[in-house]
Amino acid sequence: MNTIEVCFTPKLYSEIITKKNFIVVMVDILRASTSICAAFENGVAAIIPVATLEEAKAYKDKGYLVASEREGVVTGFADFGNSAFNFMTEAVRGKTIAYSTTNGTQAIELAKNAQAMVIGSFSNITFLSKWLIQQNSNVVILCAGWKNKFNLEDSIFSGALTERLLQSTDFKMDCDAAEAALDLWSIAKINPLEYIQKAAHRRRLKKLNLDDVLEFTFQMDTANVVPLLKNGVMIGEKDI
Amino acid sequence: MNTIEVCFTPKLYSEIITKKNFIVVMVDILRASTSICAAFENGVAAIIPVATLEEAKAYKDKGYLVASEREGVVTGFADFGNSAFNFMTEAVRGKTIAYSTTNGTQAIELAKNAQAMVIGSFSNITFLSKWLIQQNSNVVILCAGWKNKFNLEDSIFSGALTERLLQSTDFKMDCDAAEAALDLWSIAKINPLEYIQKAAHRRRLKKLNLDDVLEFTFQMDTANVVPLLKNGVMIGEKDI
Numbered sequence: 001m002n003t004i005e006v007c008f009t010p011k012l013y014s015e016i017i018t019k020k021n022f023i024v025v026m027v028d029i030l031r032a033s034t035s036i037c038a039a040f041e042n043g044v045a046a047i048i049p050v051a052t053l054e055e056a057k058a059y060k061d062k063g064y065l066v067a068s069e070r071e072g073v074v075t076g077f078a079d080f081g082n083s084a085f086n087f088m089t090e091a092v093r094g095k096t097i098a099y100s101t102t103n104g105t106q107a108i109e110l111a112k113n114a115q116a117m118v119i120g121s122f123s124n125i126t127f128l129s130k131w132l133i134q135q136n137s138n139v140v141i142l143c144a145g146w147k148n149k150f151n152l153e154d155s156i157f158s159g160a161l162t163e164r165l166l167q168s169t170d171f172k173m174d175c176d177a178a179e180a181a182l183d184l185w186s187i188a189k190i191n192p193l194e195y196i197q198k199a200a201h202r203r204r205l206k207k208l209n210l211d212d213v214l215e216f217t218f219q220m221d222t223a224n225v226v227p228l229l230k231n232g233v234m235i236g237e238k239d240i
Numbered sequence: 241m242n243t244i245e246v247c248f249t250p251k252l253y254s255e256i257i258t259k260k261n262f263i264v265v266m267v268d269i270l271r272a273s274t275s276i277c278a279a280f281e282n283g284v285a286a287i288i289p290v291a292t293l294e295e296a297k298a299y300k301d302k303g304y305l306v307a308s309e310r311e312g313v314v315t316g317f318a319d320f321g322n323s324a325f326n327f328m329t330e331a332v333r334g335k336t337i338a339y340s341t342t343n344g345t346q347a348i349e350l351a352k353n354a355q356a357m358v359i360g361s362f363s364n365i366t367f368l369s370k371w372l373i374q375q376n377s378n379v380v381i382l383c384a385g386w387k388n389k390f391n392l393e394d395s396i397f398s399g400a401l402t403e404r405l406l407q408s409t410d411f412k413m414d415c416d417a418a419e420a421a422l423d424l425w426s427i428a429k430i431n432p433l434e435y436i437q438k439a440a441h442r443r444r445l446k447k448l449n450l451d452d453v454l455e456f457t458f459q460m461d462t463a464n465v466v467p468l469l470k471n472g473v474m475i476g477e478k479d480i
Contacts, residue, residue, distance in 0.1 A: 148252070149252070176386075176392040179438050180392060187426070
């Protein structure tokens, strides 16, 4: 029996119970994980996650496309920021993009020594669930959160993914956080977009006029791909 | 307007938003905070929270009553362990007890520099809510959790207390964790005792035959007292 564990913020990652043979699903619903799924669905060749702005700048100098933001704002040297719509253009197709965000890429960095690290969002939830069930491994859902704090959008997605995995008899929940995420999702799923109106980060994005992508974020199954980190580079896994 | 913040584990305490003028409500439903409320309701004079077993042993050598457990098991030198029923006897009335537990006293240690530190449980929820509303201060609800992990029992209590505070127009929630706790409570409150059956720590206690006190734990308003930490010693505040 494989276990499902939910980690509500990167700061709690060192406390996870599962110590070996687990796949980490990194979740940063607003907005990195939604954007990464959109990118691969749109035919982006690869994404190089970088934690610091210095590294992002170095990739820019080497001629890469660079997507980079801090606290929702595009950094000066970057080609574009963190909206999924930026990753859905003709111009990025076939390209490799260096990508740095406030929360998402730090969480990726943290989990890169797991057996595998993949990206989850509402946009790839069905495809991802099927892929995870095929892997026959324990799953740790790692929420990027907001600056190490619990957030609602990543937590309800964790519940949604847990619900999907439990449809396979090979999975069981292994911590109270997974139970809580599932319960929060049972409330949120009636209307996720409306539920998330009360989330602090949703208000933060609204203030920055960055909530254009919100409706798209909560659309399910717009991407049939599992973004998978291999040797520091993310590629889009499309075979199941 | 005063804010309500919820901190799901001690490890996230350093991330709280509120930086000044806040009261910490420490919550360790299974079982320290329930036991402490029962003690003061029963007329215990004072409780000295100690983080380490060495300190607990030193108090024992000085002639104090000592309550002490690790992972649910009473430590060898202690007079008794962590069950609320231990604190409700004639023998402890009027006494000062040194008290050390797996999670609870560590959380107390962490928050002792707040404006005030008090203890919350279902047993004093009404009295505590009234007292907090009178204080006119920001509130941080600090869940002791289980070894730095999120747990359900402390989280649903946080939701229950948040619900009570929001009945006063002087309070608003200030983080996603408070919103989530309130939502979890909206599910759990139909039957908290049944809801908590799925909690990992409840299963842990059952395995140790330590779940005798479970029904008492979820009874509301058996204690009209606010345990309040002053200069390293906890006393029972009974005036509102």
